[in-house]
Amino acid sequence: MTDLIExxxxxxxxxxxxxxxxxxxxxxxxxxxEGKEENFWLKRLSEAHDGLAVYSLDxxxxxxxxxxxxxxxxxxxxxxxxxxxxxxxxxxxPIVFVCHSLGGLVIKQVLLDAYDQxxxxxxxxxxxxxxxxxxxxxxxxxxxxxxxxxxxxxxxxATVLTEDLGHNNSHLLKLRQRYQTWAHERAVRxxxxxxxxxxxxxxxxxxxxxxxxxxxxxxAIPIDKxxxxxxxxxxx
Numbered sequence: 001m002t003d004l005i006e007x008x009x010x011x012x013x014x015x016x017x018x019x020x021x022x023x024x025x026x027x028x029x030x031x032x033x034e035g036k037e038e039n040f041w042l043k044r045l046s047e048a049h050d051g052l053a054v055y056s057l058d059x060x061x062x063x064x065x066x067x068x069x070x071x072x073x074x075x076x077x078x079x080x081x082x083x084x085x086x087x088x089x090x091x092x093x094p095i096v097f098v099c100h101s102l103g104g105l106v107i108k109q110v111l112l113d114a115y116d117q118x119x120x121x122x123x124x125x126x127x128x129x130x131x132x133x134x135x136x137x138x139x140x141x142x143x144x145x146x147x148x149x150x151x152x153x154x155x156x157x158a159t160v161l162t163e164d165l166g167h168n169n170s171h172l173l174k175l176r177q178r179y180q181t182w183a184h185e186r187a188v189r190x191x192x193x194x195x196x197x198x199x200x201x202x203x204x205x206x207x208x209x210x211x212x213x214x215x216x217x218x219x220a221i222p223i224d225k226x227x228x229x230x231x232x233x234x235x236x
Contacts, residue, residue: 002059002083003027008046009089013053016093016130017045018084020057022101022138023165027058030100033232041233048236053089061102073102073171077109084110085127094132100231101206102165104139105172108179115182133189137231140206141176141213143169176213183215190218197226 004018005027019042021030033039046054059080060071071079084090097107111128118125144165165172183190194211198204205227212220223230 002057002079004083004087005056005058006089007042007054007056009053010046010051012051013089013093014051016053016055016090016095018055018057018090018095018097020097020099020103020107021059021061022099022103023061025061025100025103027056030231031056033229033234039232039234044236053093055090057083057103059106073105073109073175077106077113080106081110081113081124081127085114085123091126091130093130095127095130096133096135097131098135098137099139100137101139101227104134104136105141105165105175107134108175112175112178112182131186131188133191134183135191135193136211136213137193138195138206138211138227139213140165140210141172142210143172144206144210145203180213180215190215192218192220193223193230194220195227195230196222196224197229199226199228 019027019031021027028037028040029035031040031042033041042054042056046052057080059076061076099107111131114124114128118128182188190213192211192213192215194208195204195206196208208220208222
């Protein structure tokens with residue numbers, strides 16, 4: 001089930017920030033150092049800035065069939081888009097998406113789908129017009145080494161969603177090219193962070209050449225963390 005969890009929604013909020021977890025993640029532990037509730041930095045973010053509405057998207061992104069099912073990226077994007085456009089709160093103020101790993105691919109597909117539907121649907125058109133910026137955190141724009149990924153997180157029996165993340169997957173390459181054109185035309189702003197450490201000393205889950213979407217107006221900023229720690233800051 002896809003759910004949009006409200007972390008903070010102050011009266012008169014001037015900006016909506018939606019966090020989107022990645023493969024094997026969830027709406028809370030993905031964003032908490034050591035998975036501890038007291039380190040859940042989305043709550044701290046909302047408390048530090050007046051007028052900021054914060055949400056965390058929750059959806060099934062299991063990397064292993066042993067743990068659950070998962071849709072393909074196009075199917076999941078359609079599911080997520082339906083949930084986002086049904087939220088009246090997201091219609092009130094501009095939107096920024098903060099995406100970890102797979103979450104960035106899902107949101108890219110969501111925005112392109114909404115744009116395609118825009119000429120025929122006022123709801124989708126209003127949604128995509130409200131999006132101002134995207135933060136990509138270790139997003140595999142051209143895919144990842146699946147063998148390394150599965151070994152690092154110690155799972156087997158990959159789901160269709162995991163298979164979609166294959167290095168140089170044709171759908172990902174087309175998605176990357178089309179999103180670059182769309183984002184340039186829409187003047188959407190981007191902030192990009194890339195991991196620089198191997199998981200468990202094995203290998204990089206998302207190497208820099210995949211994590212960098214190659215936008216002329218956004219530098220890929222290296223962070224001294226591995227794929228899973230990069231979205232879990234230890235302190236303010």
